[in-house]
Amino acid sequence: MSTTTNIPPSLLPARVHEVCGPAATGFAAVACAQGKGDLLWLREDWQAGMLDPAGLSAFCDPARILVARTKNQTDTLAAAEEALRDGVVALVVIEITRPLDLREGRRLQLAAKAGRSTGLCLIPEGAGSPATETRWHCAPVFDPAEPTDSTLMRWEIIKNKSGTIGAWHVRWNRAAHRLDVVSPVGQRPGSSAAGG
């Protein structure tokens, strides 16, 4: 594990990023919490499961979120490009079900650049696109120290076009509404469990 800086870099604006792993939704929720204004969350309508606004309210106000349900990924990408190019929504979260090809990834980047808004693709593991600015892998981590309501996660940048890669253990501080970086579990005094 190579921790380069103390805090994880925030998502570069006007670019499209990718996140995979079991805690990708948590990463997206933290990203939602950090901006202002409306958010657009695109997903295909056959996908079971939904964001629970009650749980999401710990991160950001669910009233800010617009959820668009599309028929297939082509519609998802078209709507995402439209929203990114318009720039009225600060963040567009796109749930990807099949890997983007070079052209689709590039078009999203160009749209984000034109509209000065940020895109975040939730991708299945191993379905990254070469055009992405950064790719993150997020996994929840068991936290023996915090007995209730822990959101300890391990965030790792596995691709970065304009910076170095790294990994961090973070926890969402719901009272202060900010991200706390904690040292990995294995390196803490008195802990026996292994992190990661």
Added chain:
Amino acid sequence: MWFPRLASDRVLRRQAVDGPFALTLRLDNTERVHCLNRQAEAEGLYRGMPFSEARAFCPTLRGAPADPARDAVMLETLRRWATKYCPWVGMEGADGLVLDITGAAHLWGDEPAMLADMQLRLDRAGFEARIGLADTRGAAWALARHGGGITAPGAGLAALASLPVAGLRLDEATVIALKRLGLRTIGALATAPRAPLARRFGAGLLLRLDQAAGLQPEPVTPLADPPRHAVRLTLPDPIGLTSDVMAGTARLLQELCLRLKAQEVGARVLRLTLRRVDQASCQVELRLASAMRDPARILPLFARGVEEVDAGFGIDQLRLEATQVDPLPVQQIGQAAEAPDRRDNLITRIGTRIGLDNIRRFLPADSHIPERSFVMMPAAGTKTCGDWQVPRPRPRPLLLFPPEPIVAQGTLPPTSFRWRRMRLTTARATGPERIAPEWWVEDDGPCSGLRDYWRIETHQGRRLWLFHMPQKPGWFVQGEFA
């Protein structure tokens, strides 16, 4: 102008029936005859008789259910048509029109020519009509119902003297009582002493008599035309290029938006009908996220729909209609209202592709069952409301999915279990939190009943929301925490 068989004429215009025909209306739990055609009346049938009785009298009688709402629409259509004769056209009951043709008759030559024209056109359209023309509204009514024709100007009651008293728009009881007194005609009634009549029948009878005679004023109230948000463009030569259709649409939009602005409304749904030279027509429907009347903003939204249209041999008529409008007052120009406008524009643009109802937002619902604690409403047209920042005694998951069963026994959470092809071992279990069902909601699903929720943290990292059902033993995974 009286249409004695408006209802049946309307139906028979669509589908001619050769023979007796009746429309039936269900009254007092019986199908009763509502309206008859001429042949059926010749068979001796009358209005209000039970339909089964009428069938017994006349086995060849054919019937159809009546539709008073559409009859009213038909009469409204006829009223619009009648404004070609004079601007003052009002409704008279459910089957009549009243026209004030003062100063309009000379356009058709004279009064008989005008009446002949009306009669001719109505006959051609398949409507039986009786038209009476007189100095007063009451007298014209009496003439239309009882005989028809034209009275000489200034004739007054003398022209009506031979008509029965029913021509005075009286109720049936009064008519029968007058007949019993021997006053059968309007002439007889007019010459009778007024004071005993007023004492016996009240002022209503004399009012009707005076209205027919012209001693009491009775104006014709023309109905205002309801606002119509539709414009049409007919072309001398058919067009087929997308850019040409868009140019035509732009011209229509300009005009439509001016009309919308005059009435301070904005369009929510617009429908563009393109009629092709082979009489087929295609429609482009545009649903807007908010009421709009700015042509420059609406026009680009049509581009996608117009591109998909098959022009065939060409399009020679464009019709643009705002099928749904919302109030949109004129606003002060400023910076303040710009952001929601831009967002609504975006919702509209995405909505034209994926459907406007598919863009939703969360609204809180009044329930403590997790999957029913929120609703998703279309974002267009709904306002954000409610407060999500209610203090919750226990954390709620970030993701919620339909309950997925896992194999586990007992009322305490399992130490290890398989979920989505993963073997997970429990590191810490927090709970239970009991959520009781809402007995006032009918729910026969597999997961109805008491639920004991547990927050399970696993050694593998996943933090899941499990519940156990004590009444129907079983364990389910319903959510995942961040």
